[in-house]
Amino acid sequence: MAAITMSDIVKRYGDGFPAVNRVSLDVQDGEFMILVGPSGCGKSTLLRMIVGLEDITSGEMRIGDRIVNTVAPRQRNLSMVFQNYALYPHLTVFENIAFPLRLAKVPGDEVDRRVRDTAALLELTEHLDRKPAHLSGGQRQRVAMGRAIVRQADAFLFDEPLSNLDAKLRGQMRTEISRLQRRLGVTTVYVTHDQTEAMTLGDRVAVLRKGELQQVGSPRELYEQPENLFVAGFIGSPSMNFLPATPSGTELRTPLGTLRLDDQRKVDAIGDRRIVLVGIRPADFEDASLVSHGKRARGAVVRARVDVTEWLGNELYAYVPYEAPEDVAMRLRDLSRELDSDQLRTQAVVALDPSSRIHAGDDVELWVNTARLHLFDPSSGLNLTRDEDAVAALAAQSDASREAQRAAQRTETQEVPPIDPD
Numbered sequence: 001m002a003a004i005t006m007s008d009i010v011k012r013y014g015d016g017f018p019a020v021n022r023v024s025l026d027v028q029d030g031e032f033m034i035l036v037g038p039s040g041c042g043k044s045t046l047l048r049m050i051v052g053l054e055d056i057t058s059g060e061m062r063i064g065d066r067i068v069n070t071v072a073p074r075q076r077n078l079s080m081v082f083q084n085y086a087l088y089p090h091l092t093v094f095e096n097i098a099f100p101l102r103l104a105k106v107p108g109d110e111v112d113r114r115v116r117d118t119a120a121l122l123e124l125t126e127h128l129d130r131k132p133a134h135l136s137g138g139q140r141q142r143v144a145m146g147r148a149i150v151r152q153a154d155a156f157l158f159d160e161p162l163s164n165l166d167a168k169l170r171g172q173m174r175t176e177i178s179r180l181q182r183r184l185g186v187t188t189v190y191v192t193h194d195q196t197e198a199m200t201l202g203d204r205v206a207v208l209r210k211g212e213l214q215q216v217g218s219p220r221e222l223y224e225q226p227e228n229l230f231v232a233g234f235i236g237s238p239s240m241n242f243l244p245a246t247p248s249g250t251e252l253r254t255p256l257g258t259l260r261l262d263d264q265r266k267v268d269a270i271g272d273r274r275i276v277l278v279g280i281r282p283a284d285f286e287d288a289s290l291v292s293h294g295k296r297a298r299g300a301v302v303r304a305r306v307d308v309t310e311w312l313g314n315e316l317y318a319y320v321p322y323e324a325p326e327d328v329a330m331r332l333r334d335l336s337r338e339l340d341s342d343q344l345r346t347q348a349v350v351a352l353d354p355s356s357r358i359h360a361g362d363d364v365e366l367w368v369n370t371a372r373l374h375l376f377d378p379s380s381g382l383n384l385t386r387d388e389d390a391v392a393a394l395a396a397q398s399d400a401s402r403e404a405q406r407a408a409q410r411t412e413t414q415e416v417p418p419i420d421p422d
């Protein structure tokens, strides 16, 4: 096992455009790191530079304490699973998994032991004699994974390994990968553009945009304390709503109504800006008619005309279009395009309790949890209300929970009775 340390990594392809631009990222020994971002942001390129399949234009790549910029892929001792993993159709599951060990000329009895251990871990034991054509999609995916983990690699690298699977299988495999990684405790870098995978799998998530690193943190930190408009819009589904607002003292005038800021720090953060973008997560709205008096006073109530509703059983989404000045609308459209989002930006999405009686076409009152709103600078996109104390607390909390998880894992591993050699 080894840490992966990237310093100022740049990749320029033939046309000179930086596909990866000055990325510095430390993946700790045993850590599960997610790389996420819209299509074309450089995720695969970065991963391929870690493995050695792509030259590094400039910067330094370390694995453990070794600089590997010019080290051949084979000498890096890493294992990679690709999106379009290919199994050898003429080989059995056993031989597919054994393949890297055969290449490395590992003695036969050891191949046998390692393949069987791996197959047991992935619940493939009963399929070892089959050919890939006779396996389900999920089983094939597990064979590909088996081939990657059968070697004692220093790190695992995954490039969207589940994107070819249907939703249900993805869910299952996601849980399996998570369990497997914790069990093996091997440093892992996992590329995805799936929200759920990004939020649930990793210890930390690194968000990339146009080759540049935007923010690295625990899923909670990214969700609760995004550094900028891009991360705020990318993390969370449906996306955070961004409303243009004109500040006036402690008040913000938005197209949905006036919001009062109770937190002086937020008022101060606005400075002398004449316009800001207010970020409100869909879940931070409620149907005002279902909110108690006390709670009502602790937030703001706005009036809105609901355009469409979607009742999902556990939640009710209501879509609320609003008017925005053309320059803001343009900025929001650009952001939406960049985020690969189909969410229209001059329309707020609110997630309400499913017991709400709100219907399409209604004029309604919505309650906003103003304590949780964010304010962004419309030109730089910077989050003006990021709370550094809260960030530190979240980081400490996530370190503690990771440590507890690892400790539990160690005990669990020790409790497995030794295998009797006879």
Ligand SMILES: Nc1ncnc2c1ncn2[C@@H]1O[C@H](COP(=O)(O)OP(=O)(O)OP(=O)(O)O)[C@@H](O)[C@H]1O
Pocket: 013, 014, 019, 037, 038, 039, 040, 041, 042, 043, 044, 045, 046, 193
């Ligand atoms: N061999 C290449 N030659 C020239 N440009 C390339 C090459 N490979 C990738 N690129 C460009 O580099 C940028 C990053 O590509 P990359 O494949 O790393 O993106 P990605 O984040 O993995 O996207 P996706 O989510 O679609 O897989 C893109 O603009 C892409 O067009």
Ligand SMILES: [Mg+2]
Pocket: 043, 044, 045
């Ligand atoms: Mg890719």
